[in-house]
Amino acid sequence: MILINGQPENRIPVSDRGLQYGDGLFETLAFRNGELELLEQHIMRLQRGCKRINLSFQHVDSLRAELAMLCAQTAEDSVIKIILTRGSGGRGYKAPLENEAIRIISSHSMPEYPExxxxxxxxxxxxxxxxxxxxxxxxxxxxxxxxxxxxxxxxxxxxxxxxxxxxxxxxxxxxxxxxxxxxxxxxxxxxxxxxxxxxxxxxxxxxxxxxxxxxxxxxxxxxxxxxxxxxxxxxxxxxxxxxxxxxxxxxxxxxxxxxxxxxxxxxxxxxxxx
Structure with missing residues (x-):
């Protein structure tokens, strides 16, 4: 399952700066035994990273709700990935003066590493x-x-x-x-x-x-x-x-x-x- 800004979706615009320039951040979390492990630490790192690269990230509560929605539909242990991008901003490296992070979260099968x-x-x-x-x-x-x-x-x-x-x-x-x-x-x-x-x-x-x-x-x-x-x-x-x-x-x-x-x-x- 994939959610983009809380909506089921699997496409982003070609103009998204995450695709064009790698302009964004990500987190990889383990969902095990019905719990997202170390969630608060991951969110805190996202917030620190956003501050470092001057990426506006105001919708932390929305992200938490979206993670809960995703995990509620995830029956097995899984890898949960969060991506924040600066969104679309036209051609060129200069970032838009006003931006709000695009939230992409997805669930993936937990890899097996025998022994x-x-x-x-x-x-x-x-x-x-x-x-x-x-x-x-x-x-x-x-x-x-x-x-x-x-x-x-x-x-x-x-x-x-x-x-x-x-x-x-x-x-x-x-x-x-x-x-x-x-x-x-x-x-x-x-x-x-x-x-x-x-x-x-x-x-x-x-x-x-x-x-x-x-x-x-x-x-x-x-x-x-x-x-x-x-x-x-x-x-x-x-x-x-x-x-x-x-x-x-x-x-x-x-x-x-x-x-x-x-x-x-x-x-x-x-x-x-x-």
Missing amino acids: ANQSGVTVRLCEQRLGLNPTLAGLKHLNRLEQVLARSEWDDRTISEGLMLNINENLIEGTMSNLFIVKNQQLLTPALTQAGIAGIMRSKVMEIADSMSIACHEKALTVNDLLDADEVFLTNSIIKLWPVKTLLHNDTNTHWQHGALTQQIQNALKDLAH
Whole structure:
């Protein structure tokens, strides 16, 4: 099911700036066990993103009602996607002086990842690099061509994710996930001040770590930091947490165990309605 500004519809004008320029934001939520997980955190990130890109978003209550309508007609666990665009504004990059976000929400089948949460996943390093843009860093904006190109680098179903570096060779994230390293019983995650998406699940893991008195640091990380890690895991709102068991790099394999700290965080993520 798809709703556009609350109405059943599956088309937008060709002139929509989301299509023309990637001028907008999106959120991906898990609908599990009859609940939208971490809804308030997703809405807050949308509002922060709208402020950053100067996109008017006044109809938050309407969005909540539309999400409730969509979920009421969704019987199974699903992926719910929210897209906000700046709407139509004529040809040219200059945004209209007055605009109100166009709301597009849709439901999709929940993907299955057999045993990934327990046995761990295999990842690779991508050749595609992320550019530096502190203005857009952290935002879940519609310009995802770097990730599209990175994900096109492999077609091996045994590889679940690709890790991306920026042009300065710092680790940033996966093509669809955030990265955590465990070293000496501490969590390390890449700083996202120049590139990358500040994921909702990433924030939740950091919150959980703080509540458990587990040190968690955001910092510049390199491939050598990754190779030297005790444990590695990935997060996003749909997968929650994937332990990484194998990294394919330069024709060699690096292996990690599904370690104790990873399992501790994983157990804390089981109930995520709020």
